[in-house]
Every structure is written in structure tokens, then in C-alpha cells.
Amino acid sequence: MTATHTSPGHQSGTHDAHDAHAHPTTATYIQIFVVLFIVTAAEVVAAQILPSIGMTSLVAPSLLIMALVKGALIILYYMHLKSDSGVYAAPMVFGLVLATGMLLTMIGLWIIAPRVPCTPELGKACVVEK
Amino acid sequence: MTVSTIEHASHAVPANPPSGMESLDMRKLGMWVFLGSDCVFFASLITTYFVNRPLIFSGEPNPHHTLGINFTAVLAFILLLSSLTMVLSLAAFQRDNIQSGRNWLLATAALGTCFLAGQAIEFSNLAHEGVTLSSGLFGQCFLIMTGFHGTHVFIGVIWLLACWLFAGTGRFNSKNFIGVEISGLYWHFVDLVWVAIFTLIYLI
């Protein structure tokens, strides 16, 4: 094994010029933070205002969209995926796809076959002493 | 062999052909793979909460009446701010501004500690209202999930402080900032999880 194989020669950490070019500036970071802050505030407001003006069905979709925007901003800019290799993104994307799939499938399964609360009326099986 | 003469003719391939991943940093790749795996840890906990959600909301105390959204919004704000300080720290090291980088690291760790303190206050308030691990579905699902996230924050704070100590020996600079970068990746991921928990558990 020679140095070419494992040396840091190609690692991102040594490419000053590249990084300075590819990474956002301090101003960008602060702008992103301002956006994150505003969206979070909007989330809090939406969660409290929307139900009170009779738009309950809009709460979940609007909050999810805002959360996705926040998450995307953090991943793309703070975690630098916008300028980094897509290989870094792959495990994260796969993890998020699996996580979403798991959550939605299980919610669906419990909607198809909802659970009945275990009350003493259901029989002795429900009153096992802890 | 006659074939080998043909093969010799095509020896004119590049001396050092690529394998396809030369530009990747090994430790950074490892961190991303770990974070991908970590997604499923949190997914399992959030799933546990959501399959119990109909029953949680059919009883009292339930999240909408117990969880203080404004207080948690402050916690979310603290974590977002710590992400900003983290990324500023990395940027400072990349510019060889080591003192500034260390200060931002310390600020990030401090904000993380504030978050943990906030969580401790929240948990004790919940306990006063009767929401504990053994009080029922809401208590157990909520406390284990946010507790698991809090453990991540705790590990992150220790890691950031270790980076701060290392940086004191001049180990991090514009040539070598990967240690700060991967601790940053971890820290941003913890923030990311809070974005999900804040929306899915507290607000919806």
C-alpha cells in the first residue's frame, strides 16, 4: 500500500481553495439561520392560529412542509451537502426513506386494524397485575 | 498464448485509474453512514409514539394540554442557534482563525447545555402534572423519545468540549478541520431530529 491510496491528498480537508469556494460564507450561514428562525416562528403561530380559525385540516400539511424546509436547509447548508459529494448524501437519504416508510406503513397498519383500549370489560386477559 | 499479445496491445490504459471515491474523506463518510443508521433509531421511537397516538389523545393528560409550545419553541430556537454557532466555528477553523473557532465551539456546547437544562425543567414540570415513565402511554412514549434525543445532545456536548480541548493544542486549522467537521455533522443531525420531533410531537 503506497501513500497514494490512503494519504489525505484527496481529502476535502486539505483543499483550502476548493472549500473556500464551495462552502457558503458567514453571511449565508446567518441568512439561513434567519430563515430557520422565521419558519420556526411561523410553525408555532400556525399550530395555534389555524385551528382557532377553523382550518384544522391545514395544520398537519403546513407544519410538515415547513419542517421539511427547515430540515432541507440544515442538511444542504449547515451539513454542506449542497457542495459535497452525493456519496455522503446516500446513506442519509436511504435512512430517511426507510424512516418515512416505516412510520407511514405502521400508521397505516394501525389504521387498518385499530387497537381497542384494554379495559377490564374486555376480559380477564386485560387485568394482569404489573 | 495468442490472446495475450492482443492484451499487451491494450496496455495503454492510464497508470493510476480511479476507483471512483478518491475525493471522499474516510471519517466523514463513516459519520454520514452512522447518521443514516441513526435515522432508523429515531424512526423506531417516533413510530412507537405514532401507533399509540390515537390512544394517547383519547385520554388525559395529553400532549396538547400538557406540553408548553412556547417554552419548547425557545428550546428549538436554542438548538437552531447552536447549529449556527457550530457552522461558524468550522468556518473559523477553515480560515485559520483558531481562537474564534474555539469560542464558537464553546458557545455551541453552552447552548447545548442550555437545551439540556430546558429539557430537565420540562421533564420535572411534566412530573408535577403526573406525566412520568409509568403514568401511561403518553408519558412513556414521550419521555423515552425525547430522553433518547437528550442523550444524543449530551454526547454531543461532551464531544464538542473534547474538540475545544483539542483545538487548544492547535490541532485544528485550515489544513486539518475534519474533527470539527464531523462533530458538527453529528450536532446538526441532532438539531435535525429536534426539527422533526418539535413538529411531529409538539405541534401536530
Next chain:
Amino acid sequence: MAVEIAPQVAPVGAQVSNETAPYKESFLWEWATTVDHKKIGILYLLTGGLFFLIGGLEALLVRTQLMVPRSDFMNPDLYNQMFTMHATTMIFLAVMPINVGLGNYIVPLMVGALDMAYPRLNAFSYWLYLFGGIFLNLSFVMGGAPNVGWFGYAPLTENQYSGSGTDFWVIGLQILGVASIAGALNFVVTILKMRAPGMTFNRMPLFCWATLVTAILVLFAFPAITIALFLVMFDRHFGTSFYNAAGGGDPLLWQHLFWFFGHPEVYILILPAFGIISEVLPVFSRKPIFGYSFIAYSSVAIGFLGFTVWAHHMFATGMGDIANTAFATGSFLIGVPTGVKIFNWIGTMWGGSIRFTTAMKFAAGFIGTFTVGGLSGIMLASPPVDFQMTATYFVVAHLHYVLFGGAIMGLFAGLYYWWPKMFGRALDERIGNWHFWAQLLAFNITFFPMHWLGMEGMPRRIYTYFPNEGFDFWNPVATIGSYLLGGAVLIFVANAVITAFRPADATDNPWEASSLEWATTSPPPAHNFDVEPVVYSRYPLWDISEEDEHGGSHSSVSSHGVSATAIATVAKAHDEHGDAHESGGHGGGHGIHLPAPTIYPMILALGLMILFLAVLFTPPTLKIVFVVTAVIYFVVAITGWVKEVTD
């Protein structure tokens, strides 16, 4: 783990050449501190082999109990412990670690690397595995082994139904889970990042593809069981009731979380065997693999689909027709990429100039026995059939045809194939021949009758049965078969012991194989390759063989036009550096720096095991003392580790 990654420097990063830290310590110290992927691989294989024998012994006891109706050889509780520990041991302590051991030894060599990506993390994974395995088995002498079945269905695991064995099971699996995730992380990064120049994805050996997909499955499946077990622990000790219906919980949640892990786990066990077969078949058929990309991408397809079908283990729980149909469809779909592989393996042998070595026999036998298990799997994927067959011996027959007829046969093929590379001497072919035929025969005698027993309705996990219910004939047959199977495995052990006394005379490439691990000496020097290999095709060594006196034996390769388009120039280690054999890590002359050996991974793993034992078995007041001691211990150990890496 996260803490560990931070300060770790790239593989050359330890910056301690072996000239300054030679292996002069005692034999035990050398192995306890090793970070060499080859030594860790051998440790995995040895430990896995030992647990394989223990698991086998447990299976024999189970079969002895079932030999005759109404047997009182074991009481029901002991029987429950035996089948639980048999499955847990075989899955987590035998097959997975042996897979990991082979991968540990072979994958870095195959991709032409110096070591795994994170050598110390690699050692840590091994020690966690060893102490996790010891921890699990200590339960036998500390209040009884786990007796809840390897999938520990809730609410059996709640503390009103089971004793301290369940705690051992929960914590033992957590330790093994951390070891597996850390090991998988290592494999993924090694395979993605450390491939030799020129080894693009499409030139990567198929064993590496299989290991990559396996590692990804481990990474994304184990978190689910980790969380699920975590919740069991809280249910048992901290007053929650996640799985206890009386407290508002839902036992079905356990099944979903468990099988979200459990189904990918099946592929974690079998995919490495697919990879081994894909290496062995072409070498001994003396032609390239048929349909390389189909085999590679079907592994990816199996891995992905494996995450979408977990609930087919739960048809009988009443999920409803929609869910049953969806999960059944997904399960049938998995038959497609698996069938693609089987046809490709047959296509590889077709028209080849086959050498029936022992490795080849195991590989060919694998195709047959695994196909039987695959077919019964397709039957079970159909909900109506599953309603009839679930929890019967039909399922036991199916899973053993897949895991023994598949995974274990594949592993033996791999062991016979790579043995000369790992130990410098081949296993005896004549004894190997006996081993193969004895095992194939005994395996079928043991497990084929279970299909009929299952269809007759014999339930699994019941400690006995009554006479004249249709189970009286095939049960003793299966039991005798299992004794023969035990004997067959002992033939292998004997083979290993006998050949250990023979001279280490293996050549670099005794099988005339094509992949990079055969380009270095047998066994390889500590630094693997003196000169970094460069790869220009899928079959680097077959390409250069054309140029030396072995060329004639590979005419089929050339006639298929594979070599004509691509060439490898692999610099063989011993060609340039004659004393590589006795170097034992002496790579200084080439500017190669190996990571320094370290004791901290072992210290840390051992500490974890002792901590958990202490927490489980000390009175509450002492627990505080132990936890405080443990915190100090871990701080010291982690600091030592970090200092060692960064100094």
C-alpha cells in the same frame, strides 16, 4: 461509537511504524491488542466456530428430547431455554460472526487495501461480540438461560412471565447489536473508500458486493431491534408498559419492530453466502461468472426489498386482508432476484471445465439445498398457506434449508476455498469429501422430514408430543439425522486439526483464482501487499496468468472475450520482496505504516460486560457504587484510547 470516530485518523494515521513498535510481546498480548484485520478475522472465525459447536450441542439436546413421544429427557423450561439459546447462538454468535470473520479477513485483501477503514473500531467490534456472547451464555449458570424464543414475543418478555434470562437476552443482544453496527460501518466505509486504484464498482468481486449490501442491511435494520429491546428493558425495570396490554401498551408493536429488523436479518445471514458462492463457482468452473451485473444488482434488490416485507412473519396476527396482500406480494417479488441468482450460478457452471474440489461441492450443494428452502419460502409467503403452516415444523424445515442448507453450506464452501490463504495450508480434500457427503446426507435426513411433520400439524417450540398423532416415525429419523449432522461437523473439526500439523506449503494462488487476495502470499504479510495493486478488469489475476505458464488453463476465459478487453497488472508481493513471508509486519522499507496495536478496545468491551453483570446482580445500594466506578473506568479507557490515537 461516535466519540471513537472523531479522533481517528485515516488508516495510515496512527503514524506508528512497526519498526518502532514491533510485535515482541507475548502471544496472548499480541492477539489481545491486535488491530490487524486478518488476526481479527481469525479471532471471529475461531470464536464463531466455538459458538457454532455450542449451538449445535443445544440443537442435539432439543432433538434428543423430541426423539420419542412424551419424553422426559428435559423439563419444559429447560427445553424452552435450549431452543431459545440454540437459535440466538446460531444467528448472533455463530453465522453472523463467521460471515464477519471471513469478510474481515478477505474483503480488505479483495479490494487491495492495507486494512479495514477503522482498525481499532474493528477490534472493538470483535471484543464486544466475544464478551456479548460470553454474557449471554453466563445466563446458564446465573439463574437460567433466556426461554422466550429467539424472537422474544411480547408479552412473554414482560417480567411477570419470565425471569432474569430475559435480561441476559435483552442486554446481550444490545451488546451484540452495537458490535454489529460498528462492524458494518467499517465494512461500508472500507468497501466504498479503500478499493485499489481501478477497482470501480463494476470490477468489484461479488463477495464484496454481498458484504456491502449485508453491512448496509445491518446498519439500517439493527436500530429497530435496539430500540425494541430498549423498550423491553424499560418495561421490565422502569415501570413503562410499551408491550403490556394491561398498562395500555401493544404487544403487536414488538412484533413489528422486531421483524422490521428480523427480516433483513435473514438476508444478513444469507447474502454473504451468496457472495461466497459467486466467488467459488467461477473459479472451479474455470470461466467468468455468468451475468456479473445481474448477481451484483440482484443483491441490492434483495437488500432493498428485504425492508418491505417484514410483516409476512405476522400474517396470523390479524392485520387484515389489505396488509396481508401487500406483504405477500412483496415477499413473492423477492423470489425474482433470488431466482435470477440461482440461474446465473447454474449458467456459470454450464459448459465450464469443472474441478469438483470440496469447496466446489459445497457451492454446488448450496444451490440445491438453498433452492429447496427458497421454494418452501415462496409457499409460506402466501397468507392462506401461512395460516396453516405458521408455528409448525414446516417453518422449521424452511428456515433450516435456508440457513443451514444456504448460509452454512456457503460458509463451508468459503472456508475450504480461503483456508489456504488464511492458514497457508489447504484442508485435506479427501476428508473434505467425506465431510461434504456426510453433511449433505445428514442435513437432508434431519430437516426434510420436518416438512411432513409440519404439514401433519406438529407445532414448533412445544417440548413434547403424544404418541399416535402422526409424529412417531419422522421424529426419531430427524433426531438420528441430527446426530449424523453433528458427526459431519466433527469431521470438519478433525480436518482442521489434522491439517494444522502439515507443512504450510500453500502457494499464492492454489486454486488459480482471479481476485486480488490471491495476489499476495498465503498467508499474507501484515501489510497485505508490498506494492499497491492496480486493477484493470474484473479478473485481475486471470489476466496476468495469460502471460505466464498458467495461461493455457484459462482458454475459456479468453474465448469469452473478457480478458481481451481489459488487463490487470498486479505486482505480486513476493516477486519484488522475497522476505515478505517472515516479515510479520516489517513493512518499513516500503514506507508502509500500520496502525499500532492497542489494548483499549478490549478493555472497553470487557468493562461493558462487567458493568451490565454488576447492574443486574447487585443490590440497589451497591449499584450506585458500580455505576460511579464504571463511569470512571470508561472515562479512563476512552481517554487512553483517544490519547493513543492522537499522540
